[in-house]
Amino acid sequence: MSVLVANCPACGAPVEFKSGQSIVVICSFCRSAVARTDRELKDLGKVAELVETGSPLDVGVRGKWRDQNFELTGRAQLGHQMGGQWDEWYATFSNGWLGWLAEAQGRFYLTFQYPIPENITVPVFDQLQLGQQVAGLPWPTPLMVAETGRATALGAKGEIPYLLTPGDTYFYADLSGPDRGFGTLDYNESPPLVFIGNEVTLAELGITTTRAPEREERRVDAAQVSCPHCGGPLELRAPDKTERVTCPNCNSLLDVNQGKLQFLKALEPPSFQPLIPLGTTGDVPEGKMTIIGAMQRSVTVDGVQYFWSEYLLYSPPIGFRWLVDSDDHWNYVRAVPPGEIAETGKYATYQGKGYRIFQDAPARVECVLGEFYWKVEAGEQVRGVDYVAPPYILSKEESRVYIADPEEPSGKRRVAGEINWSLGTYVTVPQIEKAFGVKELPRPSNIAPNQPYKYKWIYKYWLAFIAVLFVAGLISVVTSGLPKEAFEQMVTFQPLPNEDGTQVFFSQPFELAGRRNIRITGESPVDNTWVYLEGDIINDETGVVQSFPIDISYYHGVEDGESWTEGAQTDAAYTSSMPAGRYVLRLEGQWERWQQPATVSIKIHQNVTHGFNFLAALILISVIPVLMGIYHIGFERRRWSESMFTESGSDDDDD
Amino acid sequence: MLKTLYTVFGVGVVSLYAVAAMLGWEISGGSRRQLPPDARQNGYRSFHFWHYGLHGGK
Numbered sequence: 182m183s184v185l186v187a188n189c190p191a192c193g194a195p196v197e198f199k200s201g202q203s204i205v206v207i208c209s210f211c212r213s214a215v216a217r218t219d220r221e222l223k224d225l226g227k228v229a230e231l232v233e234t235g236s237p238l239d240v241g242v243r244g245k246w247r248d249q250n251f252e253l254t255g256r257a258q259l260g261h262q263m264g265g266q267w268d269e270w271y272a273t274f275s276n277g278w279l280g281w282l283a284e285a286q287g288r289f290y291l292t293f294q295y296p297i298p299e300n301i302t303v304p305v306f307d308q309l310q311l312g313q314q315v316a317g318l319p320w321p322t323p324l325m326v327a328e329t330g331r332a333t334a335l336g337a338k339g340e341i342p343y344l345l346t347p348g349d350t351y352f353y354a355d356l357s358g359p360d361r362g363f364g365t366l367d368y369n370e371s372p373p374l375v376f377i378g379n380e381v382t383l384a385e386l387g388i389t390t391t392r393a394p395e396r397e398e399r400r401v402d403a404a405q406v407s408c409p410h411c412g413g414p415l416e417l418r419a420p421d422k423t424e425r426v427t428c429p430n431c432n433s434l435l436d437v438n439q440g441k442l443q444f445l446k447a448l449e450p451p452s453f454q455p456l457i458p459l460g461t462t463g464d465v466p467e468g469k470m471t472i473i474g475a476m477q478r479s480v481t482v483d484g485v486q487y488f489w490s491e492y493l494l495y496s497p498p499i500g501f502r503w504l505v506d507s508d509d510h511w512n513y514v515r516a517v518p519p520g521e522i523a524e525t526g527k528y529a530t531y532q533g534k535g536y537r538i539f540q541d542a543p544a545r546v547e548c549v550l551g552e553f554y555w556k557v558e559a560g561e562q563v564r565g566v567d568y569v570a571p572p573y574i575l576s577k578e579e580s581r582v583y584i585a586d587p588e589e590p591s592g593k594r595r596v597a598g599e600i601n602w603s604l605g606t607y608v609t610v611p612q613i614e615k616a617f618g619v620k621e622l623p624r625p626s627n628i629a630p631n632q633p634y635k636y637k638w639i640y641k642y643w644l645a646f647i648a649v650l651f652v653a654g655l656i657s658v659v660t661s662g663l664p665k666e667a668f669e670q671m672v673t674f675q676p677l678p679n680e681d682g683t684q685v686f687f688s689q690p691f692e693l694a695g696r697r698n699i700r701i702t703g704e705s706p707v708d709n710t711w712v713y714l715e716g717d718i719i720n721d722e723t724g725v726v727q728s729f730p731i732d733i734s735y736y737h738g739v740e741d742g743e744s745w746t747e748g749a750q751t752d753a754a755y756t757s758s759m760p761a762g763r764y765v766l767r768l769e770g771q772w773e774r775w776q777q778p779a780t781v782s783i784k785i786h787q788n789v790t791h792g793f794n795f796l797a798a799l800i801l802i803s804v805i806p807v808l809m810g811i812y813h814i815g816f817e818r819r820r821w822s823e824s825m826f827t828e829s830g831s832d833d834d835d836d
Numbered sequence: 837m838l839k840t841l842y843t844v845f846g847v848g849v850v851s852l853y854a855v856a857a858m859l860g861w862e863i864s865g866g867s868r869r870q871l872p873p874d875a876r877q878n879g880y881r882s883f884h885f886w887h888y889g890l891h892g893g894k
Contacts, residue, residue, distance in 0.1 A: 638839060646846040653850060657857035687881055698860040719880065724871035757868075758860030767881075793864045798853040805842055 189215055190224045200254050200273045203340035207255075214337060216344055228347045229336040231258050232266055235421050235497070236284055237383065240270075240339035245387035246291065250275040253282065255339035259332040262584045262597060264424045264436075264556040266335055271342055279342055281376060282386070283365075286516075286554070287500035290363045291386065292378030295319045303375065306352045306368045311579055311600050312524075315356060315366070320377050324356035324364050327519040328599035331584050350587055352595070357520030380518065408433060410444040418460065418473040419495045423552040426474075429459075434549070434558060448559065452548045453477040453490060456506060456622055459551045463494075463617035465513055466606070470494035470502060472617075474551035480542045480565065482825060493553060501554060504613070505605060509622070510629035511613045512574060512605035519600045522575065527826060529568040529575055531604065536568030536575045539630045539824045544578070567630060572607035574631040607631050628820045636809050643806040650802065654795050661788055664700075667693055668785035672768060677775035683715075688766035690721050695761035697787035703731035704751040704782040710734070712772040712779050716754070721763045729754035731768075733781070755791065 185198040194210035198217060205216045207228060214225035242253045255271035267285035274280060283290040297303055301317035306329065314323045333350045349369075356364035356377075364377040383389075404420040407413065413430030417423055423437045432450060436443040455475040457463075462471045474493035479486050489507035503514035523530045527538040544565035549557050563580040581598035607629065610622050625632075668691045674684045693699065705712045711734035718727045731754055737746040772779040821827040855861070871880055 636838065639842060642839075642842060642846065646850060649850050650853060653854045653857065657854070661857070696858070696860050698862050719871070724873075724876045724880075725868065726871055727866065727868045729866040754866065755862045755864050756866055757862045788860075793862065794853055794856050797863050798849050801849045802846055805845070 185217060187217075187222055189213055190222050191215070191227075196222075198340060200340055200342070202273070202279055202342050203255065203271075204343055205337070205341040205345045207337045207339060207341070209338075212336075214341075214345055214347060225344070225346050226348075228334075228345075231256070231336040231338060233421060234258075234266070234268060234284075236268055238268070238270055238282070238284065238388070242388060244272075244383075246272075246274075246280070246381075246385075249278060251278070251280065253339075255341045256337060257334065257341055257345055258336040260335045262331040262333075263582065265422075265554065271340065280378070282381075289381050289383065289386070290378060291381045292363060292365060292376035295375045295377050297372060297375055303366060303373055306354065306366075306373075307595060309354050309366075311581075311598050312519075315364075318356075318364065318375060318377060320358065320362060320364065322358045322360055322362050322520075324358040324362055324377070325520055326354050326600075327357040328355040328597075329353070330355075330597040330599070331586075331595075352586075352597075355599075357518050359520055361518065362520055363518075406442055408435065408444075409442050410435070410447070415442070416460070417552060418471055419552055419554070422495070422501075422554045423473075424554055424556050425549070425558070426552045427550050429550075436556070437552075445558075448549075451477075451550055453488070455490065455492065455550065457492060457504075457613075457617050457619055461617050461619070463613075465494065465502065465504075465616060467499050467502070467515075468496060470496040470499060472504070472551075474549065474553045476546055476550065476553075476557065477548040478544050479547050480540070480544050482540075482542055488547065493551070495552075503603070503605075504608075508627055508629065509610065509625040510632060511608045511610065512631070513608050514576075514603045514605040517575075517602045517604045519602050522577075522602050524577075529577075531575055531602075534570055534573070536570045536573070538826050539567045539569045539574075539821075541566045541825060569631045571631045572633040574605040574607075576603050576605065577601070578603075605631065607633055627823070628816060630820065630823065632820065634813055634816050636813065639806050639809050643802065646802045647799065650795065650798055658790050661697075661790070664786045664789045665694070665697070666784060667691055667699075667787050668766060668783070670783055672770075672781050672783055674770045674772070674779040674781070676778055677771075680775050682775060683769050683771050686766075686768040686770070688768075690763045690765050691785075693718075693759055693761065693764050693785075694787055696758050698758055698789060699727075699756045700753055700786045700789040700791075701729055701731065701756070702751060702753045702784045702786070703733055704784075705733045705780060707733055707735045707750055707772075709736050709738070710773040711748075712770060712781060714771075714781065715769045717767040718756070718759065718785075719765045719767060720759065721765055723760070723762070725759065727756050727759060729756055731781075755789070755793065758787075 187196060189196045189208040191213035192211035194208055196206050196208050196215050198206055205214050208215055212227050214228050216223045216225050238253055240253055240256055244251055251272040251274040253270045254273045257269045258266055260266045270282040272280035272282050281292050298317060309326050309329050311326055314325050318324055331350055331352050334345050334347055337345055351369035353368060354366040361380040363380050367374040404417040406415050406417060408415050408428040408430055410433040411431035415428055426435050426437055428435060432448045434445045434448050436445050457472055459472050459475060462469055472492045473495045476491050477488055479488045492504040494502040494504060505512040505514055521531055529536045543562050546557060546559050546561040548559060563578040566577040568575040578601045581596055583594040584597050586593060586595050610624055614620060614622055670688060672686050677684060701716060703714055714731040716729045716731055731752050733752045734748040735750045736748055770779060
């Protein structure tokens with residue numbers, strides 16, 4: 182097919198198929214979807230006005246992807262079965278490629294249609310399981326099913342490369358994979374069409390749209406509306422995103438459709454009051470964000486219901502984030518692509534970091550306040566699984582809903598659902614108080630699943646000091662040189678008069694060098710007996726006396742058929758260096774076999790390397806880290822005592 | 837606070853070890869005393885002094 186200019190069959194206004202591959206063009210005058218066939222133009226009916234989503238894109242915007250220029254030539258707006266809508270932009274490339282640029286929640290996904298390999302059978306919609314990998318797709322990394330649902334064609338603009346009929350619905354599955362991989366299985370046809378690509382940024386697409394500032398400006402404008410139930414004033418802080426809001430005046434749950442409110446039901450009085458008021462703007466890690474909604478959720482484990490609060494943050498340039506308050510512990514939470522996470526048993530991996538499972542239980546919405554971007558209501562339940570690696574917590578929420586299939590006359594309903602992963606980062610209470618300008622928030626009294634142990638730094642410091650100590654020891658050994666003998670003599674003590682007697686020996690003077698430690702070694706051929714020497718090194722000039730003991734005892738024998746020994750025939754004493762000078766050695770000896778003479782060989786060395794000082798320094802340096810390590814073990818025990826997956830109190834291990 | 841304290845303590849211990857290694861200090865060394873002047877004058881080799889003077893007897 183080629184470029185075609187013709188008249189709209191509905192209103193007669195000129196319509197133009199700029200792209201040869203376009204099937205449908207939306208008449209800009211009467212909003213009719215005009216399809217071209219081989220013979221004629223066909224009016225498919227009028228499409229609805231596009232919901233203004235504040236997209237930075239528009240038909241006619243140009244960009245570049247992998248060195249290929251493209252132009253956005255069409256836009257389809259699709260509705261989600263749970264409310265809300267997303268845009269799909271049709272990108273016509275200069276080399277003939279056709280791409281789809283999907284835009285949802287401020288994220289962009291560029292995909293291209295791929296033929297399914299002949300030997301591959303893509304599962305039918307009803308066989309799809311959330312989290313299952315779809316095998317055989319022409320993509321280098323595995324893609325898993327992250328969402329299944331039903332889309333409705335709401336509106337369109339420009340040219341569309343397929344037969345878009347307003348109001349038509351089709352089932353789809355969104356796939357997610359590592360390295361920002363993204364895909365869609367489009368069950369509008371059988372077998373399904375396969376679109377695969379990546380999550381992209383506008384910068385990567387070379388799009389520097391002029392609409393972005395306008396979008397931002399428009400989006401920050403809150404809308405002042407009235408509650409349709411009580412007439413009270415109500416502020417919508419994200420009017421283009423909000424699907425549900427509660428009235429602060431009458432506590433009604435209201436449905437929001439493009440800023441128009443519809444009363445749904447009166448809610449019970451809220452069971453909790455947000456600790457940070459709705460509408461408060463705070464400085465979070467990614468910039469300034471405003472709290473637009475809050476909800477209380479609960480989980481029941483072993484019959485005990487545990488509650489926590491979640492605050493929805495919104496900022497036009499950033500999107501949506503969460504603050505979670507659980508047991509007065511706070512987390513800043515953002516969504517992460519499901520395909521980036523690998524789950525294996527009790528562990529999950531995200532961006533190379535391992536996380537350990539902490540909890541797996543159904544989480545229920547108890548109470549909602551303010552605005553939400555999906556049709557939330559009390560009682561909504563998802564399966565929540567938490568994995569922790571302090572200070573992070575990786576959470577999976579898996580939800581399933583039954584949706585009607587308009588093409589099933591029997592009224593059969595189909596299962597749809599989605600997996601959402603989010604990454605929470607632990608934030609201290611003072612940080613929250615500072616960020617949102619609130620005071621006196623309650624302090625936590627227990628340990629959070631991902632609360633970081635704040636003294637972990639001590640292990641690094643400990644290792645650093647040990648390394649420095651080793652280096653210092655090595656330097657001292659290398660620089661001090663070899664030991665030097667200062668004195669040696671064989672001393673023979675004559676028999677004593679009685680067992681309490683002693684005998685004294687004085688040596689001839691000898692020289693000692695300064696700044697060198699001293700080792701005195703005594704050796705005696707004792708055999709199942711002992712010799713004890715009380716020693717003194719006396720400075721002949723100054724009268725300084727350094728005392729030391731030498732205790733030589735050596736015993737051995739055989740007991741119950743096994744030989745044993747105790748002690749040694751040698752003993753040594755170390756003393757600090759003494760001032761350089763002339764010294765005399767005094768020894769006063771006692772020995773067990775006093776009736777016999779005792780012989781002792783005495784040696785004095787200087788500059789002797791040994792480990793007492795090193796060991797003492799090592800022990801001193803290690804005392805605090807070891808105590809902190811013991812505290813750390815207790816800290817972790819307390820943390821994991823709250824988990825369902827611990828040896829002490831888990832579901833799985835206790836059974 | 838603890839970080840500062842431990843840093844100061846650790847630096848102190850390592851420094852002390854390095855100084856001890858340079859000067860030949862031993863923490864395991866025995867006691868060191870000074871002979872009184874009279875003992876030195878009278879001759880410290882006397883039996884009486886060592887048993888009842890400096891060591892206080894056995």
